Amino acid sequence: MAEETKGFVAACSICARGKSSHRAPAGLLRPLPVPHRPWSRIAVDFLTGPPPSDALETANLLVLQVFRLHGIPQDIALGASASLSSGYHPQTNGRTERAIQDLGSALRCLDTKHPVHETIRSRTELGEFHRLLQELRLDDDRLQRYLRLTPAQFDDLLARIGSRISRLDTNYRRSISASERLSIRLRYLATGDSYRTIANSFRVGITTVSSIVPNVATAIWDSLVEEFMAVPSTDEWRSIAGRFEERWNFPLCCVALDGKNVVIKAPAHLGSQFYNYKGTFSLVLLAVVDAEYCFRVIDVGGYGRTSDGGILANSAFGAALQSGILQLPADLPLPGADHRGPQPHVFVADEAIPSE
Structure with a gap:
């Protein structure tokens, strides 16, 4: 009752006009x-x-x-x-x-009610990047086991993506360097540890790690994809087919492809899109590899409920294959079977991918 009366009086224009002011003139x-x-x-x-x-x-x-x-x-x-x-x-x-x-x-x-944790304050003195990693750089083999890259490879990758992952210093704090950001990402890839473990090791916040990991990964992909994973040209397809015949005695084979279900935690509010036939939730990695198992084309992120054939059909690579713009080599006769005439180059896959 009191709240209703207070609300009525506050909204009443007559009450407002009739109320006496007890404040001194301004x-x-x-x-x-x-x-x-x-x-x-x-x-x-x-x-x-x-x-x-x-x-x-x-x-x-x-x-x-x-x-x-x-x-x-x-x-x-x-x-x-x-x-x-x-x-x-x-x-x-x-x-x-x-x-x-x-x-x-x-x-x-910057109120002290939310102070920076003491372990993060000592990042530049005791953090893994500033202590252990600097010592490992003196030993190429140990650094390669730690980050899966040699010092030369690390420096080359940093030179390629440094400008993409650098951040500006502010009046309140210094930013994490591009070298340390790359180290955090590479250590995460090398170990598969949780964000919390990586954050404790490098003495940064968990939210900082959760931001650095995808941002650096995107920078690496954008910087290297055209050089290291470009769609092969006609000459490259021909060279790959030659390696398949030389190493695996499989003539006119350009690549092998297959899909892999990568188990994940079920995302919220997405129903059964990621639920696969194995009874788990997953993303699908579709990989196209050459005779040396090197990735040539990948498609990552397909729903677990989709078959390998569906992933291939919906991918840019599959669309290019269907439309005939992959620049595959011209048909050639099989070794010792010239009487059969020229035969097309093929991709090898399991029964989950249709042959059409």
């Missing part, structure tokens, strides 16, 4: 005069909320950095007294009030 607005020299008139305001500061240190800074160079101010506009200035008189001291609000917003973001 007074006339008196803008500050235009100063005739630097620091002749200064504005001071008080910011509430952040932890207490050292008033003596603030006073010493004013004396050494302002009063010593420019003299004592003729006038000081204070925001503490409503008779001089307040946040409700922007014409009097609005610039200071606005600056104090912006400063307060920035300081609240």
